[in-house]
Amino acid sequence: MINAGPIRIWIKIMALNQMRSLKSVIIAKNAVGVGQRTFAAGAGKAKKGSKGAASDAPKGSTLSKEVKSTTVVGANILKDGADPKIFLDSEYPDWLWHLLDKRPALSELRRKDIETLPYEDLKRFVKLDNRARIKENNSVKAKN
Structure with a gap:
């Protein structure tokens, strides 16, 4: 179960x-x-659906x-x-x-042998490594 x-x-x-x-x-x-400051409704005009202060009170569940x-x-x-x-x-x-x-971080995956990684971990390694390389390239371009 x-x-x-x-x-x-x-x-x-x-x-x-x-x-x-x-x-x-x-x-x-x-x-x-x-x-x-708020303005009151006109003497002859009442607010639509207004029934007094009792209707404004929160209601129980x-x-x-x-x-x-x-x-x-x-x-x-x-x-x-x-x-x-x-x-x-x-x-x-x-x-x-x-x-x-919990899934392994990129640093953990880099320490392991890539040849022995399961498919899901290998997929995660490629994704995280690509992301890290893109960030590094962007930071280098931003400095220039």
């Missing part, structure tokens, strides 16, 4: 980030009004605990979409569990 830890941790981090960004928007909205534990609340980025569901570990692809594995 595959461990669900990384996915659940990622989901919690995403939810916390959403809450933090929402709090910062609310705080920024409140801070803008401090010290600035109406989501049940079951919904909170089976979906990633607030992760939907589509206008017509729904929040993604949390699946069992066995329903996720195998490569997902290896995304956070």
Whole structure:
């Protein structure tokens, strides 16, 4: 059985980030009004949808605990979409569990014999070596 830890941790981090960004928007909205003069609506005109100060108060969560534990609340980025569901570990692809594995750095790969490297490490070595050479060439050109 595959461990669900990384996915659940990622989901919690995403939810916390959403809450933090929402709090910062609310705080920024409140801070803008401090010290600035505002104009009242005309005597005969009322704001559209205005029902007094009670409607401005934040409302509590109406989501049940079951919904909170089976979906990633607030992760939907589509206008017509729904929040993604949390699946069992066995329903996720195998490569997902290896995304956070440590991969060798270029210095480690240079110390090893290139002939004996596995294909994935050899691919990584070529990519990192090319990147390092391009950076070096760019810095030499910038100095001239």
